[in-house]
Amino acid sequence: MDKTQYCMKLSVQPSRGLVDEKFTILVQYAPPGFRLTIHALHKSDDGHSWEAFAHYTTSATGTVNVSEDPSLGGTYSGVEQMGLLWSLRPVPGSSPALRLRKVNVQTPMEVTISVYQGHQTEGFMDQVQLAGTVVERWYMAPGVRRVPITEGGLTATLFLPSGPGPFPGLLDLWGGAGKLVEYRAALLASHGIASLALDYLTPKITMETGKMVTNDYFETAYRVLEQHPQIIGSRIAMFGLSLGTSMTLKMAAYSKVMKLRCVVCVGASHVQPVVGSVQELLDYSQKNAGKTRINEDNQVIYRNLMLPIPTDPAFKVDVGRLQCPLLLVVGEDDQNWPAYEAAMDMKDMMERAGNSHLLTILLYPNAGHLIEPPYSPHTRFGAFRTVNTREKVVALWGGEMVAHSRAQEDAWRKTLVFLREHLYSTNPGAASFSTNNQGNN
Amino acid sequence: MLRVHMSVTAIRQLIGVKTVQCASVCRSVACLHRAGGGVRWKSSYKQAPLLTATPVRGLIDEQISIKGRFLRPHCPVTVCAQMHSEDGDLWEAFAHYNTKADGTIDLTRDHSVGGTYLGCEPMGLFWGLQPAPGAREGLRLRKKNVETPFVVLMSLLEGHVSPSEGQSTELAAVTTERWYMAPGVRRIDIRQDGLVGTLFLPPGPGPFPAMLDLWGMGGGLVEYRSALFASRGYASLSLAYIGHKELPGPQNKLNVDDLYFKSAYHFLQDHDQVCGDRVGIIGLSFGVFLTLRLATQSGLKPSCVICINGPIGSTISLPGGRSVSFEERNSKYWTYNDQGHVSFKDISLPANISPESKVKLEFLASPLMCIVGEDDLSTSNIENADVIEETLRNVGKSHLLTRLSYPGAGHLIEPPYTPNSRASLWSVKPKKLITLWGGQLAPHAAAQEDAWKKILDFMESHLRQ
Numbered sequence: 001m002d003k004t005q006y007c008m009k010l011s012v013q014p015s016r017g018l019v020d021e022k023f024t025i026l027v028q029y030a031p032p033g034f035r036l037t038i039h040a041l042h043k044s045d046d047g048h049s050w051e052a053f054a055h056y057t058t059s060a061t062g063t064v065n066v067s068e069d070p071s072l073g074g075t076y077s078g079v080e081q082m083g084l085l086w087s088l089r090p091v092p093g094s095s096p097a098l099r100l101r102k103v104n105v106q107t108p109m110e111v112t113i114s115v116y117q118g119h120q121t122e123g124f125m126d127q128v129q130l131a132g133t134v135v136e137r138w139y140m141a142p143g144v145r146r147v148p149i150t151e152g153g154l155t156a157t158l159f160l161p162s163g164p165g166p167f168p169g170l171l172d173l174w175g176g177a178g179k180l181v182e183y184r185a186a187l188l189a190s191h192g193i194a195s196l197a198l199d200y201l202t203p204k205i206t207m208e209t210g211k212m213v214t215n216d217y218f219e220t221a222y223r224v225l226e227q228h229p230q231i232i233g234s235r236i237a238m239f240g241l242s243l244g245t246s247m248t249l250k251m252a253a254y255s256k257v258m259k260l261r262c263v264v265c266v267g268a269s270h271v272q273p274v275v276g277s278v279q280e281l282l283d284y285s286q287k288n289a290g291k292t293r294i295n296e297d298n299q300v301i302y303r304n305l306m307l308p309i310p311t312d313p314a315f316k317v318d319v320g321r322l323q324c325p326l327l328l329v330v331g332e333d334d335q336n337w338p339a340y341e342a343a344m345d346m347k348d349m350m351e352r353a354g355n356s357h358l359l360t361i362l363l364y365p366n367a368g369h370l371i372e373p374p375y376s377p378h379t380r381f382g383a384f385r386t387v388n389t390r391e392k393v394v395a396l397w398g399g400e401m402v403a404h405s406r407a408q409e410d411a412w413r414k415t416l417v418f419l420r421e422h423l424y425s426t427n428p429g430a431a432s433f434s435t436n437n438q439g440n441n
Numbered sequence: 442m443l444r445v446h447m448s449v450t451a452i453r454q455l456i457g458v459k460t461v462q463c464a465s466v467c468r469s470v471a472c473l474h475r476a477g478g479g480v481r482w483k484s485s486y487k488q489a490p491l492l493t494a495t496p497v498r499g500l501i502d503e504q505i506s507i508k509g510r511f512l513r514p515h516c517p518v519t520v521c522a523q524m525h526s527e528d529g530d531l532w533e534a535f536a537h538y539n540t541k542a543d544g545t546i547d548l549t550r551d552h553s554v555g556g557t558y559l560g561c562e563p564m565g566l567f568w569g570l571q572p573a574p575g576a577r578e579g580l581r582l583r584k585k586n587v588e589t590p591f592v593v594l595m596s597l598l599e600g601h602v603s604p605s606e607g608q609s610t611e612l613a614a615v616t617t618e619r620w621y622m623a624p625g626v627r628r629i630d631i632r633q634d635g636l637v638g639t640l641f642l643p644p645g646p647g648p649f650p651a652m653l654d655l656w657g658m659g660g661g662l663v664e665y666r667s668a669l670f671a672s673r674g675y676a677s678l679s680l681a682y683i684g685h686k687e688l689p690g691p692q693n694k695l696n697v698d699d700l701y702f703k704s705a706y707h708f709l710q711d712h713d714q715v716c717g718d719r720v721g722i723i724g725l726s727f728g729v730f731l732t733l734r735l736a737t738q739s740g741l742k743p744s745c746v747i748c749i750n751g752p753i754g755s756t757i758s759l760p761g762g763r764s765v766s767f768e769e770r771n772s773k774y775w776t777y778n779d780q781g782h783v784s785f786k787d788i789s790l791p792a793n794i795s796p797e798s799k800v801k802l803e804f805l806a807s808p809l810m811c812i813v814g815e816d817d818l819s820t821s822n823i824e825n826a827d828v829i830e831e832t833l834r835n836v837g838k839s840h841l842l843t844r845l846s847y848p849g850a851g852h853l854i855e856p857p858y859t860p861n862s863r864a865s866l867w868s869v870k871p872k873k874l875i876t877l878w879g880g881q882l883a884p885h886a887a888a889q890e891d892a893w894k895k896i897l898d899f900m901e902s903h904l905r906q
Contacts, residue, residue: 007650007719007905009674015623016498029905110624114645132645134625141497142592143616163596163614168489192491192613232489424489424511425544 010115010131018190019109019137019183020373020412022081025066027058027115027131034058037074037116038066039124040084045103048095050088050377052076055119073119076402084113085137085375086405092122097383097394100376105186106146108136137375139183141190146182149196152220155203157182158196158228159189165230167194168237168261168423171221175242175267178202178387184239187373191416193423194231195239196221200247200278201387212279218247219257234261235423241266242337242369246281249317250274252324262422263322264415266329267369269342270317271306282388284315289389299381299396303338309345319346320353327360327418329411331367335398339369362414367407368399374409492520492597492613498590500672501619501665502857502893504563507548509597509613512540519556519598519609520548522566523573527585530576532860534569536562537601555601558883566595567619567858568886574605579866579875582859587668588628590618619858621665623672628664634704635697637681637688639664641671642714650719650744650904651676651709653735657726657751658767659867660684660692666723669856673897675904676715680705682731693766702735706743719904721745721807723896726820726852730755733800742806745903747896749812750822750852753802753829754794782864782875789820791828802832809833810843810899812892814850818879822852845895850888851880857890 009028017023025038039053054071056064067081076083090098102109114132116124140146143162150156157180161167170193174181178201185195198221200213226233238260240248245268252263254274273280291304310316319326328346330339343361350356364371370379384395399407495506512518521535537555538546549563557569570593572580584591594616598609622628625644631637639662643649652675656663660683667677681688682702683695690696710717722743724732729751736746756770774787787793811829813822826844833842847854853861867876880888 007716009901009905010645011674014496014499014503015672016618016620017496021496029901112625112644129646132625133623134644136498136624138498141616142618143594143614162594162616163492164611166489190497192493235489420491420511424491 008131010133012113012133012135016136018141019139019187019375023135025113027064030058030062032058032060032062035118037120038084039114039116040088041112042088042109044100048098049091050100051091052084052087054083082375086377087401088377097381099379099382102139102183105139105182108138111135111137139186144189149224151224153205154221155180155199156196156221159186160194160230161189161192166232167192167230168235169225169231170195170237170239171225172197173200173240173244173248175244176386177384184373193419196225214277218251219255222258236260237262237419237423239264245269246272249319253317253319253321260324262325264327266371267331267334267337267339268328269306269337269339270319270346271309271315271342274314274317286388295396298394300393301335301396303335307338307341309341320349320355322355322358325358325422327415329362329371331369331371331399331407332363332365333367333398334369335396336369362411364407366400366403368404369397371408371411374412378404490597490612492595492615494595494615494617498618500623501621501859502669505617507595509546510544512544514540514542514544516540517601518546519602520566521596521598521604522570522593524591524593526582530580531573532570532582533573533604534566534571535604536565564858568860569882570860579864581862581865584621584665587621587664590620593617593619621668626671634708636705636708637685638705639679641667641677643671643674647714648716649674649676649714651715653706653709653722654679655724655728655731657728658683666856675900678705678709702731703738706735706741719744721900721904723747724751725749726751736807737801737804744807745899746807746809749854750814750817750820752789752794752820752825754799756788756793756795782877784818784877786818786821789825791824802829803836805838805841808841808903812854813846814852814854814880814888815846815848816850816879816881817852818877819852845892847888849881849884851885852878854889854892857893861885
């Protein structure tokens with residue numbers, strides 16, 4: 001293509017967005033019927049390069065609109081407005097089993113979007129782009145404040161929305177890999193919910209004493225939220241993923257201190273010893289370790305650890321005791337936890353107890369365990385090191401990329417609607433997920 | 442000193458009275474907590490209302506969608522915008538809305554019934570920003586550092602109030618950023634071949650179509666329009682020609698000549714990141730004269746020329762002759778209003794322009810967009826535009842001309858969604874002078890929005906196709 005003849009224009013709008021906002025990628029003033037590849041490149045906080053690409057042919061007016069035109073191949077196909085983000089994968093030659101997670105939430109994720117001539121599949125770094133631009137994707141909206149919390153022996157970070165408040169609050173728990181994972185709490189604060197990301201597996205106190213925290217630790221975290229002058233004590237939610245759901249359900253059902261407004265659980269299981277806390281939960285998994293399977297790709301499937309769902313009430317949280325709405329997000333191809341079976345059992349328990357009107361289950365066929373905020377790349381399997389055994393394995397999370405990405409988008413939208421309905425309005429009935437309610441404004 | 446036993450109501454009023462930036466409000470609240478050892482915040486508003494803005498980080502010329510929800514139905518609320526300029530002045534705007542039956546407001550849908558603007562104006566809180574009561578006289582909002590955004594705090598207040606009255610309860614807030622530079626745009630200082638300028642390059646490998654960007658007699662190096670052009674895919678060079686310490690000679694005189702501007706144009710053309718055959722020129726005010734002068738030089742054929750509110754000639758000749766200051770040559774044409782504010786309008790009346798300086802428009806070979814604000818109090822833009830139109834018609838070149846005329850718009854037709862100053866400080870020495878620019882609030886805002894779209898479309902058709 002003679003560059004002097006055409007002055008191709010590549011634009012992405014908005015060029016600075018929150019990670020859960022959509023963007024529009026437009027190529028204009030290219031020759032008509034021109035074959036090109038749109039490429040996305042991102043360097044993660046831990047120094048790995050990720051890329052995605054898609055093949056397009058320009059229209060008669062020399063245009064490609066990624067929101068409207070089909071990709072003819074690449075890391076995704078068909079009409080996929082956000083495909084260049086959720087189909088990102090490690091560049092060839094990368095370490096296997098990587099997972100893309102933002103560590104520093106105060107800086108944006110930068111993605112370079114470029115246009116290359118022809119339908120290319122590799123060697124992008126050796127070629128000259130026809131056009132390129134940079135997009136920023138933020139977990140934190142302007143004015144959101146990040147406050148490290150160490151009071152009460154906690155290892156936590158509080159994210160406060162901009163403004164004087166007061167705001168509803170939320171306690172955010174992640175899974176079995178431990179550490180302090182901040183990005184979901186930062187994003188929720190960007191949506192107006194004061195959120196506390198809590199490290200409950202590897203907090204300072206555990207690292208120093210060698211002892212796992214007990215239920216008091218979670219109640220302390222709740223109290224920090226409840227007593228904060230900018231947080232409405234009567235409007236506090238709890239959000240758990242994976243192992244985090246175990247503690248979330250336990251506290252929601254049994255804690256005398258925590259009066260939760262609503263609960264969200266992703267990839268949940270209520271199966272655990274009712275008595276005790278984190279240590280007992282880990283011991284229970286350890287006891288059942290023999291049930292893990294390894295597939296032909298040497299990936300570890302943990303889901304059977306908690307199957308079959310016990311009938312003995314000493315080994316599952318009595319969700320019949322819940323007095324607040326519960327949203328369960330379930331990937332039907334979850335290979336890490338038996339989220340589907342657990343959800344069905346919880347439904348059963350709640351129906352018998354007469355509180356099933358509080359329950360909403362979102363089921364996603366072909367989605368895996370890690371249903372995270374949308375447009376982040378799907379990880380079907382990944383390096384994993386459990387807190388108790390310290391064993392390094394490759395765990396199978398499950399899910400097929402396209403279905404999982406759709407699940408992330410849909411689940412997040414509905415989660416925000418659910419949280420807003422119960423934390424903001426006066427009349428929280430059953431949340432309505434109709435398309436009139438735009439969860440991601 | 443705050444006492445522990447202060448009532449919650451008093452605390453709330455205290456917070457409400459201060460129209461300060463969010464950060465200091467929060468510090469005061471945090472102070473309360475520590476001092477009170479358990480002062481609990483209880484909102485009297487039963488629900489927790491939510492104010493959202495999308496996108497929260499936008500370019501200056503992008504619209505923001507502002508919505509409030511979880512409010513009481515059919516209730517009066519005020520939406521307020523506040524920001525601090527780089528000089529520390531507080532600017533604010535506000536509008537009165539009534540919530541719908543579903544407890545929402547949506548500035549893209551609803552009508553303001555009072556405040557800075559009326560009617561459905563999704564961006565009214567931005568273009569309507571005005572210096573807060575008590576501010577210094579003669580302010581104009583201009584971004585000097587284009588690498589950082591304007592931070593605008595949007596808040597939702599109970600009732601139909603004026604933020605400076607101080608009796609309002611704040612229900613919700615959201616912080617927005619307004620950027621002149623998109624991510625990946627490169628800002629490069631240019632100090633070569635005697636040029637004083639700043640080059641903005643879009644992200645990507647290039648080469649790019651380009652614009653030479655000229656401002657008026659206010660002088661200095663004005664970067665923000667160029668930064669926006671680069672954010673829209675055009676390389677753009679902001680050029681200083683008067684009032685800059687790195688230019689030769691006294692700052693209040695025009696000490697550069699035709700060669701200077703030609704040099705700037707060629708610098709762009711020859712730059713390896715610029716498509717040499719796709720270079721345009723834009724000028725505002727005196728920059729119009731410079732733009733047309735450059736565009737009608739032999740050997741130069743810019744792809745497009747854009748002129749906003751300016752003259753076709755000058756009372757000051759470019760050296761060559763004895764260089765004089767703007768004041769020395771022109772003060773006899775200055776007129777004053779009742780408040781002692783000066784209008785420069787008559788300086789550029791065609792009758793007052795020296796005939797030798799008049800640009801030879803008949804040599805124009807490039808498409809020309811001529812933008813005129815009908816309430817311009819600083820230049821005789823209409824008369825000059827008439828001369829342009831007539832001259833081109835006489836030589837059969839009408840097809841080159843696109844003329845846009847905006848009733849109620851003033852002199853400073855700038856990128857959209859930024860406030861206009863009807864008058865502002867022109868000089869401090871030898872005496873304090875405030876000059877009139879003109880422009881009525883809403884019509885000027887509408888003109889900026891429409892003109893910018895048309896400018897970008899004009900550039901697209903002549904620089905890309």
